[in-house]
Amino acid sequence: MNKSDLRLTILGMLEQKLAIAYSSVQRAIESATDEETVPEHKYDTLALEASYLAHGQAMRVQESEKEIRRFRELHLPESPDKVVLGTLVTLVDLDDNRKQFFVAPCEGGMKVQFENQTITLVTFESPLGKAIKGTQVGDEVRYQAGDNTYYYEIETIS
Structure with a gap:
């Protein structure tokens, strides 16, 4: 089994996950800045909640980008005699x-x-x-x- 091809398959899945995260962050930002979420009184927290969601989604994007980098940089041992990273x-x-x-x-x-x-x-x-x-x-x-x-x-x- 070709581990380089396996890594490409994994990277494809991670890139799909990243695309979903990007889309989610965009929707959360739009929701946080939408005219309908402008607070009408001090107890109206819809915009604040949406901004927290946007922040969380942005962190998810950063984590996804980090995971993609880790897989791209992963060394794949050719003939390992024991279980190590990349086997x-x-x-x-x-x-x-x-x-x-x-x-x-x-x-x-x-x-x-x-x-x-x-x-x-x-x-x-x-x-x-x-x-x-x-x-x-x-x-x-x-x-x-x-x-x-x-x-x-x-x-x-x-």
Whole structure:
């Protein structure tokens, strides 16, 4: 599987997210500055609330831009022998079900359809990410999320 193409797919999804954020900030700004939101009395806070929303949406845009930069700058190791940032990992559970994870700098939990497979982004801050960090092919992984304990074996790292 070509990780460079996978990164391009992820970047496309992040750019769509950014476009939505831009659109949301524009609508919030328009709402905050609309003539109909001008306060009629001291308890009329519609314009103030809209400005808070615009600020929050602007922060969302900044975060989206930062995530895109992080993915563009992400080093993709060519033949890793252990799980590091930028690796694609296949895990096998106790029922021989395979799951693929891409170790990403951000956007943990995002699912990507790529080459007819579902790949889930995982960060080292997550319980699974902490459990697989630095592991090698054949290692067994155990992690807990909530009340559930999960067991996997590292099948491949690329």
